[in-house]
Structure formats: structure tokens, C-alpha cells
Amino acid sequence: xxxxxxxxxxxxxxxxxxxxxxxxxxxxxxxxxxxxxxxxxxxxxxxxxxxxxxxxxxxxxxxxxxxxxxxxxxxxxxxxxxxxxxxxxxxxxxxxxxxxxxxxxxxxxxxxxxxxxxxxxxxxxxxxxxxxxxxxxxxxxxxxxxxxxxxxxxxxxxxxxxxxxxxxxxxxxxxxxxxxxxxxxxxxxxxxxxxxxxxxxxxxxxxxxxxxxxxxxxxxxxxxxxxxxxxxxxxxxxxxxxxxxxxxxxxxxxxxxxxxxxxxxxxxxxxxxxxxxxxxxxxxxxxxxx
Amino acid sequence: xxxxxxxxxxxxxxxxxxxxxxxxxxxxxxxxxxxxxxxxxxxxxxxxxxxxxxxxxxxxxxxxxxxxxxxxxxxxxxxxxxxxxxxxxxxxxxxxxxxxxxxxxxxxxxxxxxxxxxxxxxxxxxxxxxxxxxxxxxxxxxxxxxxxxxxxxxxxxxxxxxxxxxxxxxxxxxxxxxxxxxxxxxxxxxxxxxxxxxxxxxxxxxxxxxxxxxxxxxxxxxxxxxxxxxxxxxxxxxxxxxxxxxxxxxxxxxxxxxxxxxxxxxxxxxxxxxxxxxxxxxxxxxxxxxxxxxxxxxxxxxxxxxxxxxxxxxxxxxxxxxxxxxxxxxxxxxxxxxxxxxxxxxxxxxxxxxxxxxxxxxxxxxxxxxxxxxxxxxxxxxxxxxxxxxxxx
Numbered sequence: 001x002x003x004x005x006x007x008x009x010x011x012x013x014x015x016x017x018x019x020x021x022x023x024x025x026x027x028x029x030x031x032x033x034x035x036x037x038x039x040x041x042x043x044x045x046x047x048x049x050x051x052x053x054x055x056x057x058x059x060x061x062x063x064x065x066x067x068x069x070x071x072x073x074x075x076x077x078x079x080x081x082x083x084x085x086x087x088x089x090x091x092x093x094x095x096x097x098x099x100x101x102x103x104x105x106x107x108x109x110x111x112x113x114x115x116x117x118x119x120x121x122x123x124x125x126x127x128x129x130x131x132x133x134x135x136x137x138x139x140x141x142x143x144x145x146x147x148x149x150x151x152x153x154x155x156x157x158x159x160x161x162x163x164x165x166x167x168x169x170x171x172x173x174x175x176x177x178x179x180x181x182x183x184x185x186x187x188x189x190x191x192x193x194x195x196x197x198x199x200x201x202x203x204x205x206x207x208x209x210x211x212x213x214x215x216x217x218x219x220x221x222x223x224x225x226x227x228x229x230x231x232x233x234x235x236x237x238x239x240x241x242x243x244x245x246x247x248x249x250x251x252x253x254x255x256x257x258x259x260x261x262x263x264x265x266x267x268x269x270x271x272x273x274x275x276x277x278x279x280x281x282x283x284x285x286x287x288x289x290x
Numbered sequence: 291x292x293x294x295x296x297x298x299x300x301x302x303x304x305x306x307x308x309x310x311x312x313x314x315x316x317x318x319x320x321x322x323x324x325x326x327x328x329x330x331x332x333x334x335x336x337x338x339x340x341x342x343x344x345x346x347x348x349x350x351x352x353x354x355x356x357x358x359x360x361x362x363x364x365x366x367x368x369x370x371x372x373x374x375x376x377x378x379x380x381x382x383x384x385x386x387x388x389x390x391x392x393x394x395x396x397x398x399x400x401x402x403x404x405x406x407x408x409x410x411x412x413x414x415x416x417x418x419x420x421x422x423x424x425x426x427x428x429x430x431x432x433x434x435x436x437x438x439x440x441x442x443x444x445x446x447x448x449x450x451x452x453x454x455x456x457x458x459x460x461x462x463x464x465x466x467x468x469x470x471x472x473x474x475x476x477x478x479x480x481x482x483x484x485x486x487x488x489x490x491x492x493x494x495x496x497x498x499x500x501x502x503x504x505x506x507x508x509x510x511x512x513x514x515x516x517x518x519x520x521x522x523x524x525x526x527x528x529x530x531x532x533x534x535x536x537x538x539x540x541x542x543x544x545x546x547x548x549x550x551x552x553x554x555x556x557x558x559x560x561x562x563x564x565x566x567x568x569x570x571x572x573x574x575x576x577x578x579x580x581x582x583x584x585x586x587x588x589x590x591x592x593x594x595x596x597x598x599x600x601x602x603x604x605x606x607x608x609x610x611x612x613x614x615x616x617x618x619x620x621x622x623x624x625x626x627x628x629x630x631x632x633x634x635x636x637x638x639x640x641x642x643x644x645x646x647x648x649x650x651x652x653x654x655x656x657x658x659x660x661x662x663x664x665x666x667x668x669x670x671x672x673x674x675x676x677x678x679x680x681x682x683x
Contacts, residue, residue, distance in 0.1 A: 007510035134544035254511035
């Protein structure tokens with residue numbers, strides 16, 4: 001059981017990162033960015049090309065990857081928001097979905113259909129044992145890195161002026177605008193932070209999943225489900241949702257086998273949302289204002 | 291005068307036409323024609339590498355045979371069609387090859403469903419349906435006389451692989467508690483059934499059976515259950531990407547027991563993805579490692595293969611490509627003996643015996659359309675330094 005809990009936490013920490021990046025965009029713009037999974041994929045393939053194929057120094061590869069996802073997120077934001085500010089969020093969903101499909105197919109054309117091995121940047125060695133549980137560098141590294149990143153984002157949102165402006169915008173766009181917050185800048189910023197988290201998730205998950213054009217679909221879907229489970233509009237809720245989702249996956253397949261896992265998981269998911277439609281940690285609009 | 295003029299007007303084009311006809315008839319003398327062989331395979335899409343391997347191997351053999359004088363002066367020519375993963379397309383391709391192009395023999399797709407779809411067409415058209423890739427039992431069952439009379443298979447069968455893997459785990463690796471890991475597709479379920487039957491034959495029971503979905507990436511829960519069951523070997527039945535995930539998850543868990551797998555994971559992708567975690571994995575293969583063979587005939591083929599595919603030194607020639615190569619020579623031998631008559635060709639093929647370049651014996655009789663014979667025909671290879679070699683034990 002212990003091993004499954006540990007591996008569930010590792011994968012869950014990555015889901016949490018993706019869930020948080022869904023929630024950051026949703027909280028400020030009311031848009032679900034369905035291209036997010038593909039942003040993870042693009043980050044992963046860029047890192048693969050620069051660090052593995054072209055043998056760049058790791059840091060240079062990471063920097064270029066970050067630059068690429070920032071550019072990408074800027075374009076996504078242009079597509080989903082700038083030109084369509086007066087269009088309803090449903091249209092924006094579809095636009096991000098379309099952008100995701102385009103990215104997915106472009107990646108298939110560029111990198112082909114085969115998965116590639118992706119090196120662990122954190123090391124693969126087993127550090128110590130707790131009973132039979134072998135704790136390895138990769139696993140611990142993922143959990144620590146994810147928690148650190150999420151803590152930084154959380155601190156940024158709660159304590160800095162820009163972060164507070166983001167929260168204010170998410171609560172009431174017009175009012176925020178009226179008190180002098182540059183709403184467009186806030187939107188751009190939230191897309192950028194979300195993309196950075198997605199890139200981090202890519203680096204952390206690729207050694208487990210391998211790098212391929214199709215890797216984004218699965219992580220995108222699960223990150224989104226995790227965010228819904230926790231709370232799509234509350235960053236902390238999304239994080240807990242991600243961890244719970246990863247844990248539940250691992251424990252359910254340990255107890256009941258992998259075929260029973262998904263039906264049980266999504267059944268629980270439906271039950272939770274029936275009882276609490278805003279997610280486990282979701283607040284209604286009035287609670288958020290209070 | 292007038293008649294003369296008309297004659298003159300038609301003279302120049304007429305002359306051209308006459309010369310053209312003469313030239314055409316000279317360039318392809320009626321006594322030398324191409325003998326057409328059809329090949330269907332996934333040449334694009336996710337399974338493309340299998341079909342491309344097939345074409346490359348077949349073309350190496352065809353070029354060699356043609357350079358050595360062809361079939362009594364006639365040249366062999368391959369017409370390749372792409373059916374991707376679409377059985378309807380495989381059927382249409384077979385129809386075109388059999389009825390329009392009039393091929394003398396048909397190399398079926400490496401994918402089982404596509405193979406079965408084209409089989410209906412080729413056998414109705416009485417064209418020898420040659421299987422050099424597919425190992426699935428159903429396309430040509432092993433029981434005497436159970437195979438369609440126009441179908442011939444050169445590779446080993448899945449059930450034989452399962453039996454050999456079970457024997458190897460029990461007898462050579464001395465495993466007492468064997469765990470099975472198989473995917474939830476038809477391939478995996480078929481493997482599970484065969485493995486369980488084979489273990490039962492040996493008087494052994496499966497310690498634990500674990501299944502998973504093709505999209506799974508973390509196998510910790512399954513492996514933990516396998517560890518709880520105190521298994522001392524794992525036989526997998528799935529594809530390369532999944533076994534790569536399994537051996538990597540094992541490494542992270544610190545679970546150190548032998549892993550065995552079916553022929554599907556001889557493909558280079560498995561070793562590339564799994565990296566060092568693949569070391570030591572035992573794999574059922576249709577022939578002894580062509581990779582550490584010192585035989586000059588094998589080395590010549592491997593050299594040509596590398597030139598044609600620009601393949602990485604270590605990753606070795608896939609063994610199914612050797613089967614395609616052998617199959618063309620086997621077919622050519624029969625063609626030399628009996629010519630193009632379909633009925634005679636079929637009779638010649640089902641009374642043939644041929645030794646492939648790696649020393650493998652293919653024997654066919656009217657009752658036995660699988661060239662190889664039983665689990666004894668299956669070899670075990672092992673991953674060592676990223677290559678496939680004959681294991682020490």
C-alpha cells in the first residue's frame with residue numbers, strides 16, 4: 001500500500017500543477033483553456049529537441065522552452081480573449097479546444113508518432129527505504145518541486161500587489177477596471193503563469209510518461225478533472241484536487257485492479273460534484289466576495 | 291498527283307509511329323516480363339514501421355534475385371500498397387492486386403485484422419497468401435489441416451511463444467511463482483489465455499495476473515500486488531512502450547525479478563525507451579539472435595539493411611525483416627520450379643522445405659501450412675548493452 005500511496009502522491013503532485021494552471025486562467029478570465037494539455041506537450045517536446053536531440057546545456061534548453069511556452073500562451077490568449085472580449089466564454093472554450101487540436105496535429109507532423117525517452121533531470125537513484133518503500137530522487141524531487149512552485153504561486157497571488165489585483169479581477173472585472181487595474185495585463189499575466197506551471201509539469205512528468213505528441217491529452221484531461229474536483233476557481237482547492245486525484249488513482253488500482261480504477265474514480269467524481277457542484281473546496285461567488 | 295500528296299502527308303507521322311512501335315517492342319522483348327508480387331502493409335500511421343520493415347526486406351531479396359538473373363530471366367517486381375490500420379482498405383488493396391495487377395503471390399499486412407480482411411480475397415482468387423509478419427494464431431492455426439489451403443505462414447505463433455516463455459521461466463530461470471502482466475486489448479487477453487494454459491501444462495499455477503490499460507504510465511500498484519504475491523518472475527504480454535513503463539516502474543520500486551516478454555518487444559523502440567531498465571529482459575524471438583551471428587550471409591544482409599534504413603548500429607535488424615527476406619527466396623525457389631501457374635505454385639509451396647539465412651528450417655506439407663514447428667522453434671534472446679543477444683543460461 002505504501003508504495004502505491006507514494007507513487008500516487010508523485011503523479012498527484014503533477015496533476016496538482018496542471019490543475020492549478022487551469023484554475024489560474026479560469027479564476028481571472030472565466031475561460032477553461034483546453035489547450036493546456038497541449039502546452040505541456042509542446043514544452044516537453046521543445047525540451048526534448050533542445051536538451052536531448054541537439055545536446056544543448058540543460059539550462060539553455062529550459063530557458064528556450066520557457067520562452068516558447070510564454071510565446072505560445074500569449075498567442076492562445078490573443079485567440080481566446082483579446083479579439084473576443086465581448087464573446088461568451090463558451091466560444092472561447094471552443095477556440096482553445098481548436099488551438100489544442102492544431103497543436104496536437106502539428107506536433108505529430110514535426111515529431112512523428114513514436115514516443116521518446118525523456119531523461120530525469122532530478123536523478124533516478126533510490127535514496128532510502130521506508131520498510132519496503134524505495135524512495136527515489138525522481139519521486140521526492142517531483143513532490144518537492146511541485147510543492148515549492150505551488151507555494152510560490154500561492155504567495156504571489158495572496159501577498160503581492162499584482163497578485164491581489166489578479167484576485168480582484170477574478171471577483172469583479174468591471175470593479176477592478178474601475179479602480180485602475182489594467183485588466184488586459186492581468187489576463188496576459190495569468191496566461192503566462194499558467195504556461196510556466198504547465199512547462200514545469202512537463203519536465204516533471206515526462207520521465208514517467210515518455211515524450212510524445214499524444215502525452216498532452218491525458219495529462220490535460222486529468223488535470224482538468226482534478227481542478228473540477230478541488231475547485232476550478234480556487235488555486236488551493238485545485239492543488240488538493242490534483243493530489244487527491246493522483247492518490248485515488250493509485251489506491252483504487254492497487255485495491256481493485258486497473259480495469260476497475262477508472263469507472264470507480266469517475267463514479268466518485270460524479271458523486272462529489274452532485275453533492276458539491278463547485279468542487280470539494282469551491283466557494284460560491286458570495287463566499288468568495290466575503 | 292493528288293494521291294501522292296495524301297500519301298506524303300501521312301508519311302512522316304506514320305514513320306514516327308512505326309519507329310515508336312518498333313522501339314517499344316525492342317525495349318521490352320516479349321520473352322522477358324515482370325513477375326508481380328503484391329505486398330500490403332501499414333506504410334503510414336502508427337504501425338508504419340512494420341510495413342516499411344517488410345518492404346525494405348522484400349526489396350533487398352528481390353534486388354539480389356534479379357541481379358542474379360531473376361526467375362529464369364524474368365524479373366521480380368513488388369507492388370506495395372498501404373492499408374494503414376484499416377481492414378476495408380486491406381481488402382480493397384488485395385482485390386486490386388489480385389484482379390487488376392494479377393500478382394502471383396501476396397504478402398499480407400503485419401496487422402492481424404488487416405491480414406484477415408485480405409485473406410478472404412486472396413484465397414478466393416487462389417493466390418498464395420504469404421504471412422511473414424503476423425504471429426497471431428487465428429490467421430493460420432497450428433492444428434493439422436486447420437489452415438486455409440492458400441495461406442502460408444513463416445513466423446512462429448503466439449501460442450508457441452507463450453509456451454516457450456513459460457518453459458523458459460520454469461526450467462531455465464527456476465521460477466516458482468510466476469506473475470502475468472498483460473494489456474486489456476485482444477493481444478493481451480489472448481496472451482494471458484495462452485500463458486495460463488502453458489503454465490498449467492507444466493504443472494504450475496500463475497501466482498498472480500495483473501492487467502492494465504494501454505494509456506497507463508504508472509505500474510506501481512500492479513507491481514506492488516505482484517510483490518505482495520511474492521512472485522519471482524514476470525511474464526508480460528503487451529507492446530514495447532508498456533513493457534518500457536513496467537521495467538522503469540520496477541526500477542523505481544527497487545523490484546528486482548526477471549522479466550520476460552513476447553516477440554512484439556524485440557522492436558528497437560522498447561530498448562530505446564526503457565534505456566538501462568531494459569537490461570536483462572528475456573524475449574521470445576522467431577530466430578536466434580541475428581545480431582550476434584558471425585555468419586557471412588547474415589552479416590551481408592545486416593549490412594544491406596543498415597545501408598537501406600540508416601539504422602542505429604546497436605538497435606539491430608528486427609527479426610521479422612529476416613523472415614520477409616527468407617520468404618521471398620522461398621517463393622522464388624518455387625517459382626523457378628513450376629512457373630506462374632497458380633495451382634501448381636500452391637502445390638509446390640505446400641510441398642517445400644527451405645533453410646533461411648539464419649539457419650532456420652521452414653517445412654510445408656499439405657497438412658502443415660506453418661513453416662515452423664512448435665514451441666521448440668521459438669528462441670529466447672536477452673537485452674544486453676542495448677542489443678539482443680543469446681542469453682548465457
